[in-house]
Amino acid sequence: MSGIQHDGTGSVGKPIARYGGIDRACGAQRYLADLTFAESAHVAFATVPVGRAEILAIDTTPALALPGVIDAVSVEDLPDPSKRVGISHRDRPLLASGTVNFHGEPVVAVVAESADLARAAADVVVIEHRPLPGAYDLDGALAPGAPLVQDPTVRPGDPLADSNVLETADYAWGDADTAEPAADLVVERTYTFPMVTHFPIEPGGVVAAPADDGGVAVYSPVQHPYLLQRILADVIDLPLSKVRVVAPDPGGGFGGKQTPRYEPLLALLALRTGRTCRLILSLEETFQLMRRSGCRIEARSGFTRNGELVFHRLTADFLIGAYADVAPRVMTKGSYVGAGPYRIPNVRINARAVLTNTTPSCAFRGFGAPQVSWATESQLDAAGRELGIDALEMRRRNLVDKDEAFIRGEHEARADGRWHESLEKAAALIGWDRPTGPYQGRGIAVGIKPGATSGLSQSLVRLLYDGSAIAYAGTSDMGQGARTLWKQILADELGVDPDLVTIISGDTDAVPFDLQTSASRSTVFMGTAVLEACRDIRRRVLDLYADATGIDPDSVEDKPGHLVGPDGALPLVEAAQVALGGLRGEFVGQGTCRLRGVKGHPLGGDAAFYEFNCTAIEVEIDPDTGEVQLTRHVTVGDVGTELNPAQVVSQDEGAAIMGLGHSLMEQVLLDDEGRIRNLGALDYRIPTFNDVATNLVSASVENHDGPGPYGCKGISEGALLCTAGALGGAVADAIGIQITELPLTAERIWTAMQTADAEI
Amino acid sequence: MTADHLAAQLTPIEVAVEINGSARRVAVPAHRTLLDALRDDLGLTGTKKCCADGECGACTVYLDGRTVNACLVLCAEVEGRTVTTIEGLSADGPTDLQQEFVAAGAVQCGVCIPGQVMAAEALLRCNRDADETEIRDVMSGNLCRCAGYQRIVAAIQATASRRRAEA
Numbered sequence: 001m002s003g004i005q006h007d008g009t010g011s012v013g014k015p016i017a018r019y020g021g022i023d024r025a026c027g028a029q030r031y032l033a034d035l036t037f038a039e040s041a042h043v044a045f046a047t048v049p050v051g052r053a054e055i056l057a058i059d060t061t062p063a064l065a066l067p068g069v070i071d072a073v074s075v076e077d078l079p080d081p082s083k084r085v086g087i088s089h090r091d092r093p094l095l096a097s098g099t100v101n102f103h104g105e106p107v108v109a110v111v112a113e114s115a116d117l118a119r120a121a122a123d124v125v126v127i128e129h130r131p132l133p134g135a136y137d138l139d140g141a142l143a144p145g146a147p148l149v150q151d152p153t154v155r156p157g158d159p160l161a162d163s164n165v166l167e168t169a170d171y172a173w174g175d176a177d178t179a180e181p182a183a184d185l186v187v188e189r190t191y192t193f194p195m196v197t198h199f200p201i202e203p204g205g206v207v208a209a210p211a212d213d214g215g216v217a218v219y220s221p222v223q224h225p226y227l228l229q230r231i232l233a234d235v236i237d238l239p240l241s242k243v244r245v246v247a248p249d250p251g252g253g254f255g256g257k258q259t260p261r262y263e264p265l266l267a268l269l270a271l272r273t274g275r276t277c278r279l280i281l282s283l284e285e286t287f288q289l290m291r292r293s294g295c296r297i298e299a300r301s302g303f304t305r306n307g308e309l310v311f312h313r314l315t316a317d318f319l320i321g322a323y324a325d326v327a328p329r330v331m332t333k334g335s336y337v338g339a340g341p342y343r344i345p346n347v348r349i350n351a352r353a354v355l356t357n358t359t360p361s362c363a364f365r366g367f368g369a370p371q372v373s374w375a376t377e378s379q380l381d382a383a384g385r386e387l388g389i390d391a392l393e394m395r396r397r398n399l400v401d402k403d404e405a406f407i408r409g410e411h412e413a414r415a416d417g418r419w420h421e422s423l424e425k426a427a428a429l430i431g432w433d434r435p436t437g438p439y440q441g442r443g444i445a446v447g448i449k450p451g452a453t454s455g456l457s458q459s460l461v462r463l464l465y466d467g468s469a470i471a472y473a474g475t476s477d478m479g480q481g482a483r484t485l486w487k488q489i490l491a492d493e494l495g496v497d498p499d500l501v502t503i504i505s506g507d508t509d510a511v512p513f514d515l516q517t518s519a520s521r522s523t524v525f526m527g528t529a530v531l532e533a534c535r536d537i538r539r540r541v542l543d544l545y546a547d548a549t550g551i552d553p554d555s556v557e558d559k560p561g562h563l564v565g566p567d568g569a570l571p572l573v574e575a576a577q578v579a580l581g582g583l584r585g586e587f588v589g590q591g592t593c594r595l596r597g598v599k600g601h602p603l604g605g606d607a608a609f610y611e612f613n614c615t616a617i618e619v620e621i622d623p624d625t626g627e628v629q630l631t632r633h634v635t636v637g638d639v640g641t642e643l644n645p646a647q648v649v650s651q652d653e654g655a656a657i658m659g660l661g662h663s664l665m666e667q668v669l670l671d672d673e674g675r676i677r678n679l680g681a682l683d684y685r686i687p688t689f690n691d692v693a694t695n696l697v698s699a700s701v702e703n704h705d706g707p708g709p710y711g712c713k714g715i716s717e718g719a720l721l722c723t724a725g726a727l728g729g730a731v732a733d734a735i736g737i738q739i740t741e742l743p744l745t746a747e748r749i750w751t752a753m754q755t756a757d758a759e760i
Numbered sequence: 761m762t763a764d765h766l767a768a769q770l771t772p773i774e775v776a777v778e779i780n781g782s783a784r785r786v787a788v789p790a791h792r793t794l795l796d797a798l799r800d801d802l803g804l805t806g807t808k809k810c811c812a813d814g815e816c817g818a819c820t821v822y823l824d825g826r827t828v829n830a831c832l833v834l835c836a837e838v839e840g841r842t843v844t845t846i847e848g849l850s851a852d853g854p855t856d857l858q859q860e861f862v863a864a865g866a867v868q869c870g871v872c873i874p875g876q877v878m879a880a881e882a883l884l885r886c887n888r889d890a891d892e893t894e895i896r897d898v899m900s901g902n903l904c905r906c907a908g909y910q911r912i913v914a915a916i917q918a919t920a921s922r923r924r925a926e927a
Contacts, residue, residue: 021862022854024870025877027806027846034805066763115800116789120766201810201818201871201905251808251871252905283811479869479906646865650908654868657907681811681903689896689909696910 010492010560012710015646019483019503020249031202031251032221033280037209040276041070043269044118045106045285046125051674052134052147052357053100055127058108063121068113071273072125078268084154085231085264089166089324091154092360094235094265099132101149101322102357103675104288109265111273115280134357135164136674138296138317141356149322149355164355166320167328169335169602173408174346179311183302187382191375192741193724194667195294195319197287198364199686202251205280206263208270215242216267221250221257223476224516228260229508235264236271240508247506250478254658255363256290257478258518259325284680291668292364293327293353294319295371297338301379307389307397311346312379314338316372320353321360328353330361333450333603334368340376341406341419341448341612342398357674363518365658365717369449370724374742377445377725382738391444391729392427395614399423399446406448411601413610417638417713419446421701422614426636429697430616436733439623440631443729444616447721450607451714454597455515457525461490461533463541463587465580467573468500473530474514475505475522479654480716481647482522486530488643489709493534495561495572520714523643524608525593527709532591538563540587541572544579608707612638613718615656615726617693621734626750628664628731630693637698640706640713651716652698657687659723664691665743777838779804780848788835795819795830798845806846808871810903817902820875821845827882829901846874849881856922857881860915868906876902880916888920888927 023029046063048055060072075081075095082097084090096107108125112118135141135149141164148164155161160168180186207219215238222228225247232243250257262279269277281289296317302310316335320327335351351372384394400406400415407413427444436442460472469490475482483503491498505511514526538558545563546553556565563575576587597605618632635656642648665685669677678684698719704711724742732738737752772787779802786801795812798804798821808818812831819830822844849855858877860866867873876899883890883898890898895916896909904912 015865017862018865018867020870021867022858024867024873025858025861026850026854027808027874028850029870030805031808031871033809034799036803066766114770116770117766120769199905201808201816201869201903203810250869252869254905283813283816481868650865650868650906650911653910654907657909658905681813681815686903686905687907687909688903689900689913692907692909694892694896 011488011498012492012643014644016484016488016498016644018481018647019487030248032205032207032219032248035207035219035248037207037276037278040207040278041111041113041273042115042118043266043277043279044110044122046108046110046122046127047104047106048100048127048129049675050100050131051103051136052132053129054132055096055098055100055107055129057128059126060108062124062126063110066117066121068117069110069121070113070275071111071269072121073109073269074107083235085235086324087259087326088328091150092323094268100129102359104285104359109269111269111277131673134674136356136358136670138319138354141354149357166324166353166355167331169332169351170349171336171602172348176311176313176346176348179346180302183310184305185303185383185386186300187379188300189379189382189740191297191299191378193295193371193374194662194742195291195358196662196666197291197668197684198254198256200252200254200256200286203281203283203286204257206266207276207278208266209276210270210274211242211244213242215244216270217244217246218263218267219246219248220263222247222260223250223253223258223478223518225474225476225506225508226513227516228263231260232264232267236267245508247476249506250476253476253478254365255367255518258363258516261289287668287676287679288359291359291361293330293361297372297375299375299379301383303383303387305387307384307387307394309342309344309398312339312344312376314349314372314375316349316351318351318353318368318371319356321356321358323360325360325362327361330363330368334372336407336602337369337448337450338372338376340373341400341415341446343400343404343406358670365655366449366720367519369447369721370659370662373447373722374724377722378728378738378740381443381729381732392432395423395444395446413607416610417612417705418703419612419638422612422636422638425699425701426614426616426634429634429699430618430632432616439621439734440619441730441732441734442616442618443726443733444614445722445725445729446612446614447718449611449717449721450603451609451611452519452521452525452595453603453605453607454595456592456594457514457529458512459526459529459533459591460512461530461537461589463494463537463576465577465584465586467496469494469496470502470504471530472504472511473526474511475526476517477505478517480651481644482526484647485523485527485643489527489530490534493531493560494537520611520716523712524706524708524714527712528593529591531709532593533589536589536591537587538572540589541576541579545575548579548581609713611714611718611721613721615719615722617726617730619730619734621731621749623753626746626753628744628746628749632695633693634697635719637700637715637718639700639702639715640708641702641704641711642700643710643712648700648715649698652719653696655717655719656696656698656723657692659720660687660692663724663727663743665745667743773836775835775839778842780844780851786835790836792835793831794833794835794838794843797835798830804845804847806874808874810871817879818872818875820878820902822878822882827879846878849878857884857915857919860919861912864911864915864918866908866911866915868908872902872904876904876912880912884916884920884923888924890920
């Protein structure tokens with residue numbers, strides 16, 4: 001990958017306005033639900049209102065009797081009722097099969113001439129069922145004799161099939177067991193992290209249309225169009241070339257729109273009915289489609305009297321849902337960095353992904369790291385309070401220096417940035433040494449997350465005769481502003497007017513393969529591919545220019561935006577026109593970025609980069625209500641190079657506030673039968689304009705040390721990795737009591753204060 | 761539910777309404793919200809649908825000049841009234857406010873933005889001197905999951921100060 005420095009004279013590095021921004025501000029951007037399809041039919045689901053039930057009988061005749069109802073389909077009506085899909089585990093049926101395994105799992109799909117009709121018809125489908133005992137939390141799932149969420153026949157050859165543990169991940173270096181006597185202080189606590197849901201403002205949906213050639217076109221605001229294409233081809237048994245995935249820009253993804261779920265079913269419905277089938281989800285239905293895994297972490301850590309970590313032991317149980325989705329990888333990757341970016345000689349981490357009868361948990365910004373970070377950061381604070389060392393000093397003494405290993409052993413990981421700089425910058429920005437008043441407190445925490453570890457990204461770029469250009473790049477632009485960056489790279493590398501650049505994405509018929517839009521990978525991976533495609537064009541222009549003019553090609557050099565020869569610099573577009581001549585034409589460049597995996601590596605390979613963030617928060621607590629008011633919130637990311645400072649700040653602030661969600665207010669609550677109690681926006685609260693610190697400061701450290709174009713790193717998740725740790729530290733500082741359960745609601749804080757008062 | 765019962769539920773009623781300055785007629789079932797009628801029957805998809813509970817503000821439009829959540833208004837209720845949507849607001853091209861939203865970096869995924877723009881424009885029309893606390897209070901009914909709140913406040917403040925200077 002390239003790591004050149006940029007001279008700062010071009011488009012890269014400037015706060016260029018978002019590609020498509022004006023359309024979005026004017027309501028002209030077309031998201032999935034805004035697209036119209038001629039003669040489309042509409043789909044609605046029928047289910048049962050419990051978390052787990054045996055399906056005894058299904059009667060669709062009342063639905064089919066209604067005029068305008070086209071079809072009503074249960075799993076038995078599908079071409080292969082036993083078909084199950086999934087990424088790591090092929091465990092999820094296309095509709096509930098035999099049992100309903102979580103609240104909201106679709107049992108019957110009704111197809112009708114209008115959305116109203118489909119809903120009305122789904123409501124009269126009769127699903128005879130018998131509620132079954134379910135496993136709805138960690139204790140319920142891990143107890144001896146607990147109901148098994150997945151029938152062992154779904155997990156052939158799996159030694160854990162008779163339990164609800166789907167996968168485990170174990171990491172160790174040094175000897176965390178025998179190191180204990182060397183510690184002056186041992187801190188032991190249990191931490192919990194709630195289930196939370198993505199709550200995209202675009203709930204999303206799927207439209208599937210049969211194609212004339214026997215293939216199918218599927219429209220979905222999916223983050224991974226090529227993964228969806230692969231799964232559709234597998235389920236329908238079609239060649240990839242006959243499966244077209246069109247992915248309109250997702251209206252918020254955050255990880256929730258990565259994996260295919262209802263798309264294969266919709267494709268089968270389209271092929272079965274011969275109609276374009278349209279499913280538009282409600283926000284409530286997204287709560288039953290995506291969420292972050294909850295987590296319970298038992299932590300035991302030893303420190304010297306100087307606050308240096310001697311050993312750190314974690315047992316982390318991730319509360320995943322009824323099907324695997326990518327939750328095992330969330331568990332594996334999140335716990336891999338569980339010990340944080342610290343210098344710890346002895347570590348043992350044992351993590352498990354525990355199945356429950358709940359919404360399948362999936363990727364969610366941070367990908368498992370925020371859960372474990374909450375425990376590790378809080379342990380440092382707890383030790384610091386006992387040792388009389390403040391939270392900043394605890395980090396200073398334990399944080400690794402650049403190139404120092406923070407994960408040791410066979411697959412070690414070393415700091416790829418000067419992380420202390422972020423720590424000191426955040427401390428300075430929050431005014432760490434200013435005195436605090438009564439019920440005021442300050443916390444500071446750090447977080448890391450491994451970036452992408454492998455996979456291919458490809459791009460094609462066309463430089464057209466008139467100096468306009470088109471880039472084909474498969475990254476889903478879901479709010480991070482990927483297209484804007486590609487435009488900037490083209491502008492600088494080809495010397496074209498940024499306003500004359502078009503970016504094509506979201507159509508597998510037109511755009512070459514990109515593994516996925518996740519793990520803050522795109523700026524590094526796709527950015528490199530786009531950059532390489534531009535440089536490919538430059539070389540082609542140089543060759544043809546030399547050929548057309550008879551100049552010695554070795555006397556000419558291609559530079560960003562120019563060819564430089566004996567007579568000086570010629571703008572690349574002019575050189576291209578000379579080269580192409582009177583009959584005109586265009587140049588096509590191809591760029592590829594591929595990171596190979598590492599055999600035996602627990603993550604499948606070394607991370608291309610680490611996201612590192614330091615967050616500092618200052619709060620004031622209302623002693624009468626327990627309410628938290630954020631007075632200052634500082635986030636500093638180690639970003640390598642800011643390709644677009646405005647977009648870096650937007651992403652960073654967004655992550656910071658999203659982190660406040662799970663730290664301060666958000667939690668999916670279930671009743672005794674596994675039903676979501678706060679299903680929808682009325683009862684599930686996310687941060688508003690009034691919940692965030694009015695003094696929110698996003699800053700960064702730029703050392704141009706990333707593997708991406710111009711030394712950049714991915715940055716989109718950093719600011720929520722350690723929000724909880726910083727907030728928890730601030731609250732503990734304010735009230736003198738450590739709370740180990742998230743979210744830190746007013747009720748929880750007030751109760752902790754009352755309990756402490758009662759004990760005095 | 762019988763077929764007759766369903767047919768009765770879905771029997772359309774005629775509604776005459778002025779939308780973005782044009783007289784429009786639309787035939788919708790009695791239960792159809794203004795939001796769904798705008799999007800599905802009138803082709804005005806700039807108004808977005810998220811929670812459909814009146815909590816997120818994505819569907820903010822003006823009804824007789826006042827902001828409402830279009831998901832909480834029945835289409836039948838707007839008979840004879842005037843509705844302005846984001847398309848109406850943008851009819852002459854992007855407004856200064858919309859340009860400030862983009863310039864301030866307030867637009868990320870963008871789904872909430874039409875509603876944010878409608879709410880912010882209404883605020884600016886009645887109080888160009890709103891301070892940050894007032895802006896946050898007025899805007900607190902509009903959720904942004906990308907959480908561009910700081911940037912939106914900045915866009916509103918920049919627009920307010922320009923309009924004050926031009927007044």
